[in-house]
Amino acid sequence: MxxxxxxxxxxxxxxxxxxxxxxxxxxxxxxxxxxAIFPDLGRGSFAAPLVHLGRTVADPRLLHLTGNTLTLGLGVMLGCVAIGVPLAVARALFRVPFALVWDVLFLVPFMIPPYIATLGWILSMQPRGYLQQLTGINLGPLLFSVPGMVLIMSLNLFPVVYFALSRTIEAVGTRYGDVGRVFGARPVRAFFRVTLPLAMPGLAASLLLVFALAIEEYGTPAALGSRFGFQVLVTGIENRISDWPIDLPGAAILSLLLVGLSLVAFLIQRRILAGRNYDTVSGKPQAREKRALGALALPVTAAFALVAFLATGLPILAILATALSKTISGGLKPSNLGxxxxxxxxxxxxxxxxxxxxxxxxxxxxxxxxxxxxxxxxxxxxxxxxxxxxxxxxxxxxxxxxxxxxxxxxxxxxxxxxxxxxxxxxxxxxxxxxxxxxxxxxxxxxxxxxxxxxxxxxxxxxxxxxxxxxxxxxxxxxxxxxxxxxxxxxxxxxxxxxxxxxxxxxxxxxxxxxxxxxxxxxxxxxxxxxxxxxxxxxxxxxxxxxxxxxxxxxxxxxxxxxxx
CATH class of the missing domain: 1.10.3720.10 (MetI-like)
Incomplete structure (x- = not known):
């Protein structure tokens, strides 16, 4: 009972x-x-199933949209590796000056919606933007390009890799790498052969999450991609339901394709997290003492400061400068601020x-x-x-x-x-x-x-x-x-x-x-x-x-x- x-x-x-x-x-x-199956569903009809599917799959634009989506997702993954992995390793293994400050600043990109950060980048780097007004440098061609879009999205998403990898390496500790060094391995070899493989599940899972977030993002591709004709699945779906003639079956088919890509990344991430875990069985706590950076303290601190400025400082400053400007054409002049x-x-x-x-x-x-x-x-x-x-x-x-x-x-x-x-x-x-x-x-x-x-x-x-x-x-x-x-x-x-x-x-x-x-x-x-x-x-x-x-x-x- x-x-x-x-x-x-x-x-x-x-x-x-x-x-x-x-x-x-x-x-x-x-x-x-x-x-996606019944194109006339909106009229209450189940006639001609899968007719629209053949036309959509045969459309050469579908291959183009899918290719662009995969290019963007993989590019952002590589960008997050380039930015997040070195910073995460330094944060986990060494005593980085102002470490907690950098952690807080790297959290801020999560608080700024990607489309708002992108608009801030546009205002800064477009022709006659804030960067050109202050330095005379015009980076507009870089901004309105695939590498520029990848860079901006990487600066927004790299904290996913940074926090996941740094915490994973901290949990692994330095003991196993030190054992490798005792047996004759150089520090770099011990890191790549021992420490990094142990942290690989956390890195791989975070990169797959980055891939899923990148291919799902709408604001940045819509704001930047439209400027140089770079369309992805997300913007293709939006175009089919907002531009005449409305193509609901096509939007549904593209939606299922995008769901499939996201689901594959999500399932791989779950498999990695569930299938590869490393536990300490010695009964002894891991050594958490971090090493001093020595002569590398200044360049490492400069790298953290540069990334913090690009990911957090620049978008916020651009947003605030624009909010305080009476007119955009007036530029960054005291008389134009209010x-x-x-x-x-x-x-x-x-x-x-x-x-x-x-x-x-x-x-x-x-x-x-x-x-x-x-x-x-x-x-x-x-x-x-x-x-x-x-x-x-x-x-x-x-x-x-x-x-x-x-x-x-x-x-x-x-x-x-x-x-x-x-x-x-x-x-x-x-x-x-x-x-x-x-x-x-x-x-x-x-x-x-x-x-x-x-x-x-x-x-x-x-x-x-x-x-x-x-x-x-x-x-x-x-x-x-x-x-x-x-x-x-x-x-x-x-x-x-x-x-x-x-x-x-x-x-x-x-x-x-x-x-x-x-x-x-x-x-x-x-x-x-x-x-x-x-x-x-x-x-x-x-x-x-x-x-x-x-x-x-x-x-x-x-x-x-x-x-x-």
């Missing part, structure tokens, strides 16, 4: 999670598949304040919805019993392999059907569902890790005492995972508040978000207003989570040590 109660309680929450995930995640994905753009934003010029309120409201709502659904899903997967756990876990993780543009296409196809009596399409609810679908894996991962650390005895004791299953979840399990859950919800809030591609493609008519406002201002030539909104968005979506974490730690003390 106790077994039935336990299974029944978990089963109820599992059904809630399953139905919710089906509506948010599965239905849009299924409609993408159906649209707070006029900030005044216009707070005066709601072009609907700026309303866009800010809309995005912050959607960010809060997404954090609450994704956090609640993530907690229920994680509880059903980790603590539940039954065959549905694996399917529920796969469904919760499916958005990890769905680029934002694919989610947007799925939302359009699923909720814009003429036979639907009620639909969230063309309402703010469609944005909330899209954001939740894109960001749901974050709270699921955090909550799952927290639930796995909680033994079954607490839950069993509560049920013996007569507590109902939902009461056990609400009064015992949820408070224990709340610190980790709040951390993930703050991350969801920060990302949702400035999400770009879904905001552009599925936002209801007349509703503006932060990302949409910035993008539209650049298209219309009001660059100052766009960069002002960018600066305000970065400050708000960075400071609000940090202040909330600090406040919760101060109020609740040790109970919120999980917030980090």
């Amino acid at each position: 106790r077994r039935d109660m336990k299974t029944g309680g978990h089963g109820l929450l599992g059904w809630v999670a399953g139905i919710s995930l089906s509506v948010i995640v599965l239905v849009p994905f299924v409609f993408i598949v159906l649209q 707070l006029q753009n900030f005044v216009e934003v707070f005066a709601n010029t072009g609907g700026a304040l309303q866009a800010l309120v809309n995005s912050l409201s959607l960010g809060i709502a997404t954090a609450l919805l994704a956090g609640g659904l993530g907690a229920i899903t994680a509880y059903a997967v980790v603590k539940g019993h039954g065959r549905g756990r694996l399917a529920l876990d796969m469904l919760a993780m499916l958005p990890s392999a769905l680029p934002g543009v694919v989610v947007a296409v799925g939302m359009i196809l699923a909720w814009n059907q003429p036979w639907l009596p009620v639909t969230p399409y063309n309402t703010p609810l469609i944005l909330l569902i899209a954001y939740c679908c894109i960001l749901l894996p974050q709270p699921v991962r955090y909550a799952s890790a927290a639930f796995q650390q909680i033994g079954d005895n607490l839950e069993a004791a509560a049920r013996v005492a007569g507590a109902r299953p939902f009461t056990v979840f609400r009064r015992i399990m949820l408070p224990l995972v709340l610190p980790s859950l709040i951390t993930s919800m703050l991350l969801v809030f920060a990302v949702a508040s400035r999400e770009l591609v879904a905001s552009l493609l599925v936002a209801p008519v007349g509703m503006m978000t932060i990302a949409g406002f910035i993008w539209r201002q650049f298209e219309q030539g009001s660059v100052g207003l766009g960069m002002t909104m960018s600066f305000i968005a970065i400050v708000l979506t960075t400071l609000i989570p940090m202040l909330l974490i600090a406040a919760l730690r101060r109020i609740a003390g040790g109970r919120f040590t999980g917030l980090h």
Whole structure:
């Protein structure tokens, strides 16, 4: 009987999670598949299946788009290796001056949305941009090229490799390399033959994640690639649903191809992480003492400073300089600087304040919805019993392999059907569902890790005492995972508040978000207003989570040590 109660309680929450995930995640994905198979699905017809597939596959532009996508993804991987690996090795093995400062500065690119950072680079390096005004050097030809795009995206994504590899090498320690040196290996040979192979799983997994993030990114290819005719799958999908004639079947087919590439990278990453782990069995703690850099201290510090400036300092300075400029043509002159753009934003010029309120409201709502659904899903997967756990876990993780543009296409196809009596399409609810679908894996991962650390005895004791299953979840399990859950919800809030591609493609008519406002201002030539909104968005979506974490730690003390 106790077994039935336990299974029944978990089963109820599992059904809630399953139905919710089906509506948010599965239905849009299924409609993408159906649209790819049945080109006349929008008219309610299942005639001529796969007819459009042949035409799309035979289109020479498909090979071009796919080749460009792979070129970009592989190029960014190599760029992240060139930037992140040397810095990570130095950080892990040597006493780098101001090491914690560099760590903080390398985190900032995660806080700056890629499309905003790219706009900052455009303002800096374009002809008569800030760089040419200050130094006379024109790097416009480099910027508007494939190597330039790869460089910018590498500077945005290299922290993935830097943090993963540096922490992995620190965990491996220097003992094994020292043993190799005792047996006659030179330091470089010991590193490449011993230390680096032990850290290879972390490096390979981080590079595959970089590849997936690079091929899914919309803002940088759309902002830069359009200037020199470089189209990738993401921009090709957007063109098919935004330019006349609308090609929904083609967009669906390209979406499935992009999902396939992302899923392959994701599965390889999971295989590497699951299949190659190294554990110390000697029973002794690893030596964490790092070596001095000696004569290399100055050049290594200069390298860290250069990368920090290019990845963090330059985009922020360009954004702030543009926000403070009265006119772009006026240049970087004291007479051209002022707070006029900030005044216009707070005066709601072009609907700026309303866009800010809309995005912050959607960010809060997404954090609450994704956090609640993530907690229920994680509880059903980790603590539940039954065959549905694996399917529920796969469904919760499916958005990890769905680029934002694919989610947007799925939302359009699923909720814009003429036979639907009620639909969230063309309402703010469609944005909330899209954001939740894109960001749901974050709270699921955090909550799952927290639930796995909680033994079954607490839950069993509560049920013996007569507590109902939902009461056990609400009064015992949820408070224990709340610190980790709040951390993930703050991350969801920060990302949702400035999400770009879904905001552009599925936002209801007349509703503006932060990302949409910035993008539209650049298209219309009001660059100052766009960069002002960018600066305000970065400050708000960075400071609000940090202040909330600090406040919760101060109020609740040790109970919120999980917030980090």
